[in-house]
Amino acid sequence: MKKMTVLISTFALFLSIAATGFAADTIKLGVAGPHSGDLAPYGIPAMKAAQLVVKKINANGGVLGKQVELLIQDDQCKPEIATNTATKLVTDGADVVLGHICSGATKAALGIYKDAKIPVMSPSATNPPLTQSGDYPNFFRTIASDDMQAKMAVDFAINKLGVKKVAVLHDKGDYGKGFAEFAKKYLDESGKVEVVLYEGITPGAMDYSSIVAKLGRYKAEALIFGGYHPEASKLVSQMQRKRLKTIFISDDGVKDDSFLKVAGDAANGAYVTGPQDLSSIPLNAAATAEFKAEYGAEPGAFYQEGYSAALALLNAIEKAGSTDYDAVTKVLRTEYVETPVGKIKFDSKGDAEGVGFSVYKVENGAFTELK
Amino acid sequence: MAENKHKLLEVKGLTMDFGGLRAVDSVTLEVYEGDIAALIGPNGAGKTTFFNCITGIYNPSKGDILLHPKGLKTRRLNGLKPNKVTEMGLARTFQNIRLFPDMTVLENVMIGRHCRTNSGIFKAIIRSKSVRDEEQQIVESSYHLLEKVGLADFANEFSKNLPYGAQRRLEIARAMATDPFLLLLDEPAAGMNPQETSDLEQLICKISAEEQIAILLIEHDMKLVMNISDPIYVMEYGKKIAEGSPEEIKDNPKVVEAYLGEETE
């Protein structure tokens, strides 16, 4: 075994030498997120977005005259792996990082990037403290935070739908539960609505018939669900099967074509919040078209946000004229950039200005933005 | 059976039911100091079950098992866990050898010393002088036992690599390492060739004589039993059908019938 260890360390030595040996003069864009495991569907689209962006930019001469090199690292959405991933990206000399996907992994990794002075932009980490706590000056995101979404969902339920009894459910994950907690908070604060049920459901459970029965029992007029589309589709299908008229309201994790496909006509009549409909923006349509041309399928979750983040980061480097941390972050905070999610710049905390949420209604198997 | 000998084990009306099946039916039996008692009977007579009841592996349905250690209080063994029974001074071997195959021969015997030693977790970690001494003493006494059963040369072999007869002897050594005053041997000669059986016979006699350990054995080898045992108990269908000296047993018609009945099958 000892011999083996020596062997391994020697091997490692070679690897590291090899790695540094290849260091050519390129702009290095790190991409971190889950690329394997059960959360991979949320990480791969952003990764592919980065690949497409880089391919296009390199074809047009790169950034600052240099080619952009991608450093793709899998963090499986696990905090402990994310720290390794972050260290790896830092060590490999990433200039900017697109990632991470899950809020937990992002939180764990941010400290490392902060020490290394690397700007990080997440297409999907919506946890409010990431920007609001002020702990992470190097953090940006191309998606709005959970509390904004929750506020929007709650306002919509109270003012537009006029419901009096609301059930709040979540999937026990950091994203879903965070959203649900805010929703409950805002509902309670409004004083106009009674939260009849607040519970977590188990992702991957065979069915949700008990919880659906419970919705009927408490006569909930609306259900606000925090979580992702697989559970949401299951919930709406079962609600339809039980002939329940409860209105389904959910978050951006549900505003995914998979939700429409999987839930089918059960999805009709559901409301979800999500980034404003930007398909009228040429860049957005172009990004989708690019993906379809390359992979022959619809882009998945956080594709547009990932595409935007990659664009924003590379644009900032181009405008800053270097990869210097202060220069890049300054550009990010001051200059607008055209992206698939709109013309954006970032506020002092790192949230994107110009990225707003809308409420969508599912009608005839499509999301329709409600103005 | 001299009355002045100390009675070590007294089993009264022992009964063991498995569901509707009565495997042992009110068997009474006594073992005295210095005895090499034998329990014989056809297959399925309930002998091993009887052993299992005494050694705490089964909890008997009825009856009393009383142990009278010399100079100590009488103890009732019913319902005690096997390890407690062993601690009281009653050790056993198994019909179908149950050694620890991936441990060395020496270590197998060292396990027997477990209940006679007492250093705990913290002592093991700190490994003070007293612990090291105790360890060394365990090794020495175990090695000594291996010499006694003639296995000293194999001390560092894995026990699974021993020949069959040697494994049986190792089981005896391991049982003896628990410092018993009564040793229960379950078919110690099973599967042995005549030479090995005769070695075993000597070994049992030696243990009985030198170590002052009384022995109760289950055995099918009649020659061995008749040579060394007194008294002999005979079981059939869970019941004790006879007891007495080898001569008495030989001439007992019930016993003859039991065995002849079996042989004609």
Next chain:
Amino acid sequence: MEYFLQLFFGGLTRGSIYALIALGYTMVYGIIQLINFAHGEIYMIGAFVALIVAGVCTIYGLSGVSILILAGVIAIIYSCAYGYTLEKVAYRPLRGAPRLSPLISAIGMSIFLQNYVLLAQTPDFLPFPRLIPDFDFMEPVAHIIGSPELVILITTVVTMILLTLLIKKTRVGKAMRATQQDMNMARLVGVNVDRIISLTFIIGSALAAIGGVLVASYIGQVNFYIGFLAGVKAFTAAVLGGIGSIPGAVLGGLVLGWAESFAAGYISSDYEDVFTFGLLVLILILRPAGILGKSHKQKV
């Protein structure tokens, strides 16, 4: 009362799926004392194959019931093939190895199959077509028990009856029971034990595939990961009922289904899995061999 009935039938439906999967665990365990950890993946593969077949059929213009039957049959065939291969590759070479070895091999197989499907197909959830139509006559009670639930229950009952007949009445069933009781003895009296073991895997896989297809068309989605949790729950059900016992697996499945349903309905679904495993521990403490399991006196 209506609420109670909703929970009752919800639990019954879930429980019967558990039971279908649990049967595979219990039959395999009964014969070779192995926890076939990869059994949940067989269930997932069944559902996935059905999805693919249904998809191809839809595109090539078949309709309704014919798709259901075709998808179901092909899914069962493939699950059986996978189950059979699984045993041959991962377990048969380990016969006679220490107890932990095949178990580890099974865990390895489970991980392998999950990732195989992930790589071969997609990590996404895929929509499973609703093959079971809504019957008009069920409409009045649809808020309590819907058509898919009815179909699941009927299919499960029919499957159980067929299984019982197979085991009790046929020669093969007799050989299976004999092998379960004493493999060496069965071999001596001329039972081809290897074949019986393969057959057990095949039957178990078929049951899992039936469960997989039913669930997939009930909840309408499939991905590579659905097998793990379903497998763990079904295995819990098998242990609960007494592993190795066929009626035990069914009872265990139902008990677990109801326990989960009522606990979520009357208490909270926050701690759903805690209830499940709490129940398991409780039953095992009271009855170490499970509800219907025979406690073997270990032979010494």
Next chain:
Amino acid sequence: MLKNFKQSILVSLWFVFLTFPLLAVRVNTMDQVVVWRWMNMLWVAIGAFVLSYLWRYMLARQQVRKQVADEGGETRSKTQLLLEDMSFRYKAMGVILLAALVFPLVFDTYQSTIMISALIYVVLGLGLNITVGLAGLLDLGFVAFFGVGAYTYALLNHHFDLGFWITLPIGGILGCLFGVILGFPILRLRGDYLAIVTLGFGMIFKVVMENWDALSFGPSGIANIDKPSFFGMDLSLADSTIYIYYIMIAMVIFTILVTTRLRNSRIGRAWIAMREDEIACVAMGIDIARTKLSAYALGAFWAGMVGVLFASKTTFINPASFTFMESAIILSIVVLGGMGSILGVILGAFLLILLPEYMRAFSEYRMLAFGAAMVLMMIFRPQGIISNLRQTYKYKGSKEKINNG
């Protein structure tokens, strides 16, 4: 020859059939297209054909080795014999210790971070090795104890500002305590039942941490956990990584020392005996309940302790880190390394954690390879990479009689 060929062709055809729907077909129901990936079938056919030859060859080799063993022949490999040589062991240990000490000075921060992860798994593996490897008690929920340790530090640090060094033993002791708590209800259970109950225990831990917001802050986790303090100094990322690395090295040495001593003690022998034959063990006067509990408690101790370090290293924890997959990885470390073998477990941890790290290019395939490795290892090398070394003892009168290799 022809027979083998025919068989391989059949195997190849069988696998083509088997993988056909999943590998060759991809349906998109929305766009009504079916993608046929015939190339995949070709690869499967060729792959299965080649592998079936390899498979037969390996099985045959296995058979030969078994035969040699049955005839009492030498089956230990040269490496193994070398490892049983004490003087070589001491020399090797010196070299490795030296290499370990200079490692972070030679390599960059990333390498050290990876090494810390591997060392964490070494300690976890050695802990589980007590429970599974030595005492033979299967534990599929081991990660829960790790979580207990991590949460202990995170919470004590968050609420009371307790430092790393004070919490380290507390984490270990709490791990121990939970080991006993888990141990009690399952004392009576047979081996296979342990699997599911311990698995359930692991899941319960995660569910409770997700839901009991008041205690654990739920799934959003606890951030900004302090790194170990070095005399109150603020360390940069690189320095604190090196510092943690050395703490980890010390912890590994401590673990190796203690587990070796435990294994070679009276308690350790009792564990092994219990693994080998529970009935014989109890008949030798060993209290099974106590032995089992001590195995659980002592295994869990290491997990709890290293959990504290884990929390301080990542500075953020949430329940997502403590999934069944982690337990499975730790278990495979023990099994692949060699159950009961301390050297093997260490090597196993390095292989399983470092290899995927350095082969990130294949990261998509890593879990696939991982699963396959577990199966293949069990079939072709069940004793693990390094099988258990036999223990020899010195006794009076042994002198030249010792015939250990």
